[in-house]
Amino acid sequence: MVLNCRHVWEYISGYLDNTLDEQTRADVERHLEHCEICSAILDSTRNILILTADDRVFELPVGYSERLHARLREAMLKSPPPEPQSP
Numbered sequence: 369m370v371l372n373c374r375h376v377w378e379y380i381s382g383y384l385d386n387t388l389d390e391q392t393r394a395d396v397e398r399h400l401e402h403c404e405i406c407s408a409i410l411d412s413t414r415n416i417l418i419l420t421a422d423d424r425v426f427e428l429p430v431g432y433s434e435r436l437h438a439r440l441r442e443a444m445l446k447s448p449p450p451e452p453q454s455p
């Protein structure tokens with residue numbers, strides 16, 4: 369199965385939590401190899417998990433994922449993948 373970005377976003381927490389089945393995990397990894405947007409999301413999500421790892425709390429700040437997804441939608445509309453933004 370070929371995943372699109374939306375699928376990958378659904379799977380990212382499971383991916384980081386290691387709860388995906390092998391096939392899904394492989395599909396996500398394949399997508400991440402070529403998708404800068406999802407790689408960036410994976411990184412930032414992982415950072416949040418690290419920040420909250422002490423208490424094993426996996427809740428994101430309220431509104432975080434909505435804002436993130438809105439930004440992503442914007443970024444995807446401007447595809448090809450966004451250039452690094454200069455200040």
Ligand SMILES: [Zn+2]
Nearest residue numbers: 373403405406
């Ligand atoms: Zn993607």
